[in-house]
Amino acid sequence: MLFNLEPKDRREDLYDFDRELRVLERALLMSKLVVVKGIKRTGKTSLMKTALNVTGLPYILGY
Numbered sequence: 419m420l421f422n423l424e425p426k427d428r429r430e431d432l433y434d435f436d437r438e439l440r441v442l443e444r445a446l447l448m449s450k451l452v453v454v455k456g457i458k459r460t461g462k463t464s465l466m467k468t469a470l471n472v473t474g475l476p477y478i479l480g481y
């Protein structure tokens with residue numbers, strides 16, 4: 419579902435974020451606070467949701 423307007427949450431739907439996904443996965447496991455910042459509509463929420471799913475960490479999402 420590459421053209422779905424909602425944020426992606428599966429690795430196979432997330433395009434060209436392999437390095438960012440690895441960095442965020444590691445940060446989520448090692449840090450108490452992680453900030454993802456960037457220009458509007460560039461995939462921040464998609465990256466975050468996918469990383470949370472990949473790590474298997476429990477999470478609550480509000481936005």
Ligand SMILES: Nc1ncnc2c1ncn2[C@@H]1O[C@H](COP(=O)(O)OP(=O)(O)OP(=O)(O)O)[C@@H](O)[C@H]1O
Pocket residue numbers: 420421422423424425426431432433434435456457458459460461462463464465
């Ligand atoms: N790397 C990506 N692979 C696939 N789809 C993407 C990617 N980055 C962004 N998109 C798509 O672009 C749109 C915006 O993505 P997303 O909502 O994750 O960005 P955002 O940075 O959190 O946006 P906002 O600034 O509005 O919060 C969505 O349709 C999302 O599915």
Ligand SMILES: [Mg+2]
Pocket residue numbers: 462463464
């Ligand atoms: Mg967002």
